[in-house]
Amino acid sequence: MGATKTTHFTDRQNKIATTMKALAHPARIAIMEYLLKVDTCICGDIVNELPLAQPTVSQHLKELKNADLIKGDIEGNSICYCINEKTLEMLQKYFVGISVRLGKKKNNCC
Amino acid sequence: MGATKTTHFTDRQNKIATTMKALAHPARIAIMEYLLKVDTCICGDIVNELPLAQPTVSQHLKELKNADLIKGDIEGNSICYCINEKTLEMLQKYFVGISVRLGKKKNNCC
DNA sequence: AATCTTTATCGTAATATTGCAATATTAAAA
DNA sequence: TTTTAATATTGCAATATTACGATAAAGATT
Numbered sequence: 001m002g003a004t005k006t007t008h009f010t011d012r013q014n015k016i017a018t019t020m021k022a023l024a025h026p027a028r029i030a031i032m033e034y035l036l037k038v039d040t041c042i043c044g045d046i047v048n049e050l051p052l053a054q055p056t057v058s059q060h061l062k063e064l065k066n067a068d069l070i071k072g073d074i075e076g077n078s079i080c081y082c083i084n085e086k087t088l089e090m091l092q093k094y095f096v097g098i099s100v101r102l103g104k105k106k107n108n109c110c
Numbered sequence: 111m112g113a114t115k116t117t118h119f120t121d122r123q124n125k126i127a128t129t130m131k132a133l134a135h136p137a138r139i140a141i142m143e144y145l146l147k148v149d150t151c152i153c154g155d156i157v158n159e160l161p162l163a164q165p166t167v168s169q170h171l172k173e174l175k176n177a178d179l180i181k182g183d184i185e186g187n188s189i190c191y192c193i194n195e196k197t198l199e200m201l202q203k204y205f206v207g208i209s210v211r212l213g214k215k216k217n218n219c220c
Numbered sequence: 221a222a223t224c225t226t227t228a229t230c231g232t233a234a235t236a237t238t239g240c241a242a243t244a245t246t247a248a249a250a
Numbered sequence: 251t252t253t254t255a256a257t258a259t260t261g262c263a264a265t266a267t268t269a270c271g272a273t274a275a276a277g278a279t280t
Contacts, residue, residue, distance in 0.1 A: 002238050002265035008161035009136035013143070017136040024131035025268085026119035033123070036211050041220075043227060051118035053270050058228055060268095073220040077226055077277050082220040085212050092205040099202045101146050102195050110151075110183040110192040112234030112268050135238085153257060166239050168258055187247050188256055 016094060019087065022067030027052055028060050035070065035083050043072075043079045126204060129197065132177030137162060138170050145180065145193050153182075153189045 006014050023029060027050055034049050035041050047057045061081060064070045068087045073080045116124050133139060137160060144159050145151050157167045171191060174180045178197045183190045 002263070004135060004137075004238065004266090005161065006136055009140055013136045013139045017134055017139050020130045020139075021134035024127055024134040025114060026116055026123045026127040027114075027268095029123045029127050029130075030119055032208075036208060036215075039215070044225090047227090051115065052268095054227075055229080055271080056269050059270095062228085071220040074277095079227065080220060083212060088205065088208055088212060092202075092209045095198065095202040095205050098142075098146060098198055102193060102198060105146075105149070110181040110190060112236075114236090114268065137238095154255090157257090162238095163240050164257075165241080165259080169238080172258085184247095186256095187249095189258095 019067050019069070019091065022063050022069055025060065027057070028064055031057075031060060031064060032069065032083065035081060041081045042075075043081060046081065129177050129179070129201065132173050132179055135170065137167070138174055141167075141170060141174060142179065142193065145191060151191045152185075153191060156191065 009017075023032070030050060031046055034046060038045070043058075043061065046061070047054050050057055052060075061070070061072070065072055065081075068084050070081050071084050073082070119127075133142070140160060141156055144156060148155070153168075153171065156171070157164050160167055162170075171180070171182070175182055175191075178194050180191050181194050183192070
């Protein structure tokens with residue numbers, strides 16, 4: 001026990017849950033919002049922006065990258081991180097879809 | 111160490127992260143999608159639908175409720191759970207907002 | 221080549237999450 | 251009022267996450 005029982009759910013459900021998990025931390029939300037705000041996106045800038053040590057930020061960036069939420073481009077010595085628009089579009093569609101379906105529901109019992 | 115450093119982030123960032131965390135599990139995604147699909151929403155039905163024991167489902171429902179993602183209405187002996195439309199509307203707006211801002215960006219470096 | 225800069229990885233301690241058996245709670249039914 | 255049914259809570263073991271110091275890796279600078 002302790003580990004998530006992913007095998008019993010659909011691939012789609014696991015994918016959404018994984019993406020949500022990558023966003024389930026204020027530091028990672030802050031990173032996404034910072035990348036949305038700035039035009040350049042050097043890793044060092046993100047480390048300076050956040051109240052966390054460099055290895056911690058690096059770990060958060062790795063999780064966002066694993067979830068396809070950001071992309072990393074090597075630029076000589078440093079690395080340029082940016083938002084992966086495709087994944088955010090997917091999320092947007094998911095939530096818009098839910099809202100549309102909620103709007104069509106006849107009776108929401110509670 | 112080990113605990114999330116919430117104090118250094120904005121209330122808004124913490125709120126979004128908390129809501130994401132509540133959705134960061136395939137069982138809880140499955141519950142939300144089930145509630146979206148059906149018109150009645152008795153707790154027992156959800157327990158039958160999921161491949162998890164009753165106490166585990168009850169715990170997941172509690173987390174969704176704490177995050178204001180669902181509402182629970184006592185109906186005699188049983189409890190009727192439904193999606194909280196306001197929170198899902200908030201999420202939808204958040205991701206639509208991000209997509210709009212992404213569309214306006216001139217140069218996405220990567 | 222030696223050094224500096226930037227980012228990643230390792231190791232580890234603290235804390236949180238997941239899952240369930242056992243049990244408690246509460247309301248309906250008999 | 252005893253029993254049954256539905257849901258919540260407790261307690262605990264297994265696993266995952268968070269954070270960071272120390273260190274590694276790799277390109278830039280001197």
